[in-house]
Amino acid sequence: MAGHSKWKNIQRRKNAQDAKRGKVFMKLAREIFVAAKQGGGDPEMNPGLRMVIDKAKASNMPNDNIDRAIKKATGDLDGVNYEEFYYEGYGPGGAAVMVKVLTDNKNRTAAEVRHAFNKNDGNLGENGCVSYMFDRKGYLVIDRDMHEQDEEEVMLEAIEAGAEEMETSDETFEIYTEVDQFTSVKQALEAAGYTFETAELTMIPQTYNELDEEQAAKMLKLIDMLEDDDDVQDIYHNFEANEEVLEKLS
Incomplete structure (x- = not known):
């Protein structure tokens, strides 16, 4: 997992930009819609929906918005149908990129995703061309400023709960789980009093592709x-750059 912190910092930058552009609630509503459509509108009986609702509440999404998305999915309100797809390709410098979309018009979305790759020295590829470079994992981030426990104590509790691995930095504890252990680990750590800055299933790259400043600038434009x-x-990638380059481009 080494190197994931640089990926995380870029993800944080992405999330901050999402919020600035006012897109978060709309994208979360689509996730809620799909989760409710697939597993039903009761979060107690639908762990996937419960997870997305937790994510939405962490982003301060109003309850009315959450309820409306569930009602659309369960037929209580008229709404469009969203389908989930992944697009795969290569960004500047050969960085592997996976793009998760929820769309009601696959042709429109495919054209727009392809345009973004082409405009930024990337290349949209066939399904499977880069997905083998990623592992699906549970990912939990604990803000160290919010908890007084030391690293060893958190690690012991995480491992006892069933976590696979933990990384630490000055700011956070990053905990990784197998997909089927994510919910039980999250619930066990919540019961122990921990709160999470991030709690999600995500795609973690197996290796990283370090880009120079010019390539990194183009890669960030592609992400934007x-x-x-x-x-x-969501966008998953194995791009990294040294801290000096990232600071210069941020």
Whole structure:
């Protein structure tokens, strides 16, 4: 997992930009819609929906918005149908990129995603061309400023709960789980009094592709352009750059 902190910092930058552009609630509503459509509108009986609702509340999404998305999915309100797709390709410098979308018009979304890659020295590829470079994992982030426990104590509790691995930095504890252990680990740590800055299932790259300043600048533009697309829910990549380059470009 080494190197993931640089990826995380870029993800944080992405999340901050999402919030600034006012896109978070709309994208979360789509996630809630799909989760409720697939597993039903009761979060107690639908762990996937429960997880997305927790994510929405962490982003301060109003309860009315959450309820409306569930009602649309369960037929209580008229709404469109969203389908989930992944697009795969290569960014500047050969960085592997996976794009998760929820769309009601696959042709429109495919054209827009392809345009973003082409405009930023990337190349949209076939399904499977980069997904083998990523592992699906549970990912939990605890803000160290919010908890007084030391690293050893948190690690012991995380491992006892069933976590696979933990990394630490000056700011956070980052905990990784297998997908089928994510909910039980999260619940066990919540019961122990921990709160999470991030709690999600995500795609973690197996290796990282370090880009120079010019390539990194183009890669960030690609990420920004994809994030501007309302259909794009998440972007996973194995891009990293040294701290000096990231600071210069941020």
